Amino acid sequence: MENLNLQIKINSTLFVKDPESSALGREIIAHSIEMINSLGFESFTFKKLGDAIGSNESSIYRYFANKHMLLIYLINWYWSWMDYKIVLHTLTLNNAQDKIKRAIELLVADVKQDSNFSFINEVLLNRIIISESSKAYHNIDVDLENEKGFYMVYKQVVQRVSDFILEYDPHYEFPHMLVSTIIEGAHHQRYFAEHLPALTDVEEGQNNIIRFYTNLVFNTLK
């Protein structure tokens, strides 16, 4: 499964100019992922990014209206990529239980680099999703941005896995709650394991997060 020549298509309302359309745009994406990781989103600025890629702050504004929109772009890229991975890895499975297990693994496990998308470091992007993505929607403009479709791809992922849940247990009342609880929960647990271990029970090499959420789901469903 290498060199598939794929490109994740991103809603054009999220950027001013498509960063995939130029070398500078790709530099912006690649380096912003590294810098948001190393500095944290609050300390990351377009000025610092410009310096890092040998370009000017104002040139970055030609691609993204502000750093919030760059974060939204990265989050959308991540969920589009995750959605593609879920489809790819469940397509050949023909029972709902296996599909759910596979989806949980993909959503909850440590992310590995995907060689199909060369200028994106998926490992670091996953860390951004864990540490920074809630800042995107915990925002005073969330309703307006939701109307504009900024969170559509995330909702699509939740819907896809909810459909597996309903395939497995058609009468289950709360499929979306269950799926969003797993996704957000797993991100929290990874963050807690690294920074606030008293809030979790993660142990080295035990895959406790996957076991915990898999048990949670199949004990809850019929």
Next chain:
Amino acid sequence: MENLNLQIKINSTLFVKDPESSALGREIIAHSIEMINSLGFESFTFKKLGDAIGSNESSIYRYFANKHMLLIYLINWYWSWMDYKIVLHTLTLNNAQDKIKRAIELLVADVKQDSNFSFINEVLLNRIIISESSKAYHNIDVDLENEKGFYMVYKQVVQRVSDFILEYDPHYEFPHMLVSTIIEGAHHQRYFAEHLPALTDVEEGQNNIIRFYTNLVFNTLK
């Protein structure tokens, strides 16, 4: 249960001067809760707060080093209050299942105003916890701040409810994960219900969030 003359004691490393010690300090707390709610944490500034209470920006710096520390203070107040409520409402219960149910209700249900703490609006403070509190620990300085004890009260609440879980099922492997999943999950579901309803299954007056998390816990435990 009225007029108990209680005061929530807050770790003195969190403030420069104790806001409960003066009228100005209490104004700062009361109005910051309102303003963080109405403006969102990013748009809230000490300048605007100063204007709102007819005082100067620099006077607020005599109480809190910066707005991040004010948020940490509010979060600590909330969790101290919640911990007190959990103790109060489970003390007379003598079986673990009832204690867990009561704790979930307190952690997950809509918050009501508590007349014992007059200058704090607990309803609005709960909204801040839901919308803004993850910004406190999703911060580049989380490890340092954790060492300083900024998140101790939250960890104490998780520990207290984890102990109920272990009382009910002494061999359960993941009590902290389960409790932090419920707390953070319930906050997410309330936020989603208001702003991103496709991610949840909340219906008016159905108490779905409490039912969902109560089922989750008792299906997971023996």
Next chain:
DNA sequence: AAAAATTAATAGTAATACTATTATATTTGT
């Protein structure tokens, strides 16, 4: 090759998040 369009860089601005200094009020010791 000239005109049109795109892109980049310079130089600004308003707002933010503080800080240093000074002025004013309050408390305390004798």
Next chain:
DNA sequence: ACAAATATAATAGTATTACTATTAATTTTT
């Protein structure tokens, strides 16, 4: 009671941030 000590508040600043308007340079199109 009253000066000295201490606490508090206000003024006026600064460095940084998050942009924007304008101009310069380059590339593309005809």
